[in-house]
Amino acid sequence: xxEEINGYFLEDVKVGETVYKKGSLVPSxxxxxxxxxxxxxxxxxxASYTDKGNxxxxxxxxxxxxxxxxYPEFAWAWPVNxxxxxxxxxxxxxxxxxxxxxxxxxxxGEEKDGKYTTNKWVGDVPDGGWFPLQNPDxxxxxxxxxxxxxxxxxxxxxFGPGLADGPFPEHYEPIECPVEKNIFSSQMVNPTAVVxxxxxxxxxxxxPRFPFVxxxxxxxxxxxxxxxxxPQEWLLELQPNVxxxxxxxxxxxxxxxxxxxxxxxxxxxxxxxxxxVTKRFKPFKIGYATVHQVGIPWHYGxxxxxxxxxxxxxxxxxxxxxxxxxxxxxxxxxxxxxxL
Amino acid sequence: xxxxxxxxxxxxxxxxxCQVSCKQWHDLPAEKTKNMGSHQNPQDLxxxxxxxxxxxxxxxxxxxxxxxxxxxxxxxxxxxxLATAFNEDAIYQDPATGxxxxxxxxxxxxxxxxxxxxxxxIPRKAEDxxxxxxxxxxxRVHNGLKPACVTTCPTGAMNFGDREEMLAMAKSRLDTxxxxxxxxxxxxxxxxxxxxxxxxxxxxxxxYAVASSGKGGISRSVALRKMMGxxxxxxxx
Numbered sequence: 174x175x176e177e178i179n180g181y182f183l184e185d186v187k188v189g190e191t192v193y194k195k196g197s198l199v200p201s202x203x204x205x206x207x208x209x210x211x212x213x214x215x216x217x218x219x220a221s222y223t224d225k226g227n228x229x230x231x232x233x234x235x236x237x238x239x240x241x242x243x244y245p246e247f248a249w250a251w252p253v254n255x256x257x258x259x260x261x262x263x264x265x266x267x268x269x270x271x272x273x274x275x276x277x278x279x280x281x282g283e284e285k286d287g288k289y290t291t292n293k294w295v296g297d298v299p300d301g302g303w304f305p306l307q308n309p310d311x312x313x314x315x316x317x318x319x320x321x322x323x324x325x326x327x328x329x330x331x332f333g334p335g336l337a338d339g340p341f342p343e344h345y346e347p348i349e350c351p352v353e354k355n356i357f358s359s360q361m362v363n364p365t366a367v368v369x370x371x372x373x374x375x376x377x378x379x380x381p382r383f384p385f386v387x388x389x390x391x392x393x394x395x396x397x398x399x400x401x402x403x404p405q406e407w408l409l410e411l412q413p414n415v416x417x418x419x420x421x422x423x424x425x426x427x428x429x430x431x432x433x434x435x436x437x438x439x440x441x442x443x444x445x446x447x448x449x450v451t452k453r454f455k456p457f458k459i460g461y462a463t464v465h466q467v468g469i470p471w472h473y474g475x476x477x478x479x480x481x482x483x484x485x486x487x488x489x490x491x492x493x494x495x496x497x498x499x500x501x502x503x504x505x506x507x508x509x510x511x512x513l
Numbered sequence: 514x515x516x517x518x519x520x521x522x523x524x525x526x527x528x529x530x531c532q533v534s535c536k537q538w539h540d541l542p543a544e545k546t547k548n549m550g551s552h553q554n555p556q557d558l559x560x561x562x563x564x565x566x567x568x569x570x571x572x573x574x575x576x577x578x579x580x581x582x583x584x585x586x587x588x589x590x591x592x593x594x595l596a597t598a599f600n601e602d603a604i605y606q607d608p609a610t611g612x613x614x615x616x617x618x619x620x621x622x623x624x625x626x627x628x629x630x631x632x633x634x635i636p637r638k639a640e641d642x643x644x645x646x647x648x649x650x651x652x653r654v655h656n657g658l659k660p661a662c663v664t665t666c667p668t669g670a671m672n673f674g675d676r677e678e679m680l681a682m683a684k685s686r687l688d689t690x691x692x693x694x695x696x697x698x699x700x701x702x703x704x705x706x707x708x709x710x711x712x713x714x715x716x717x718x719x720x721y722a723v724a725s726s727g728k729g730g731i732s733r734s735v736a737l738r739k740m741m742g743x744x745x746x747x748x749x750x
Contacts, residue, residue: 432550
């Protein structure tokens, strides 16, 4: 399988002066051909499995010449075993490391009369092995390229193109939360979040009807809505019911016993869950307030199990989404938990 | 050559791939389960469930530990169930692999006596009294495959090979994990062919993680039969 992903020559192919035999492994993505004479499962993995064997299975503890912990012969990194992308950003225009002690790459070509004459880099695999931008005498070279090779001008960027928020991470409160004020910022919630305006999109921050933080997650036995895994009886046997996990403290507060069916509700909907009272959940402090959290998997819905009693956690979650992908805010919202 | 399984519970994540692959290989039906307030399901081993990851939350030295114990037949070196049955048509040991195997003939045994003889509380009976448990995937092993649970394990918690090789692996892993878990131990390694490594006192994992003195073992009459050896077989005492 790993060989397939790397890719083969499908016929004898001549690249430069070398003929590569049909059936041999392609040594690197630069050798992949556009005429159907080579195969590759994924170009970035080309060079991961070569005539020397499975590069990802290597376990050498020998470090690279720069001695900064790259371990180039331990496993393999895509593409072409480069450990740090855009690594030429660590050198000045003449190819000399800004940090002479902990350097990543440096130019080691020969020079004559103030000009570089041969091309060689040492350290990590250079991200684009062109000559440096300048010769040792400071003259500009026409064959050099800026280090950020995947951007239009070759420079690093603070804003990614077309993104609605950023560039720096900021703490905003979720669209529903247990606090009245964002204590890190004067901005309460993400001002660019996509918030829908239908009747179903009601939100309840600091609302005594929904005092607990809710979150959703997966279990390893089911996949997404569970439509592919709940009909599989061996998987349903392992995780038969939608559950709500809560701390022993919250269970005591609400008089809920382990394994009991309870109602979990939010401003948007409600469903019945089996309570799992666990030491893995603990109340936490926000400011002076004790906040309880509960967690629900989202894999359930109609038809399987055949009781039809196990409904989707999506009934509880807000549809408000992040501004770029509209992935809804399923990880933090407010709920209530009550005995049936 | 006797085969063994080495179960390193310190790297088990309770994904339960072993439970499912066991049912798949043996074509065992799913049980109609209910969440009882834990992720462990089914609740116990049964005639249709040979492998079960037991889960417990324990506070040990003021720290929460979520313990996983993939429970199954230990394939004892000297199996009390085999000695108790005293009927090689019903319970026998495969000399090639060391696996302790149950047949349909177990229906003719006194099921509760066999179950009671097991120090690890493993065999389970059907309504008609037939007994069943893990067979170490003996059919796979004879065809050069590993047991289904071992093949499917993604973390390396389940290992399979010659007994000496597994014992060496178990001892070497024990030495390694002792640095992190000073109370780590192997469970009855000299007596079983399914050797568990646990990080804490085995009582935290399962009531029958180690052979318990109050449970199982062989009765006096069985001991007598064993003493008589081959003679007893001939006489069927």
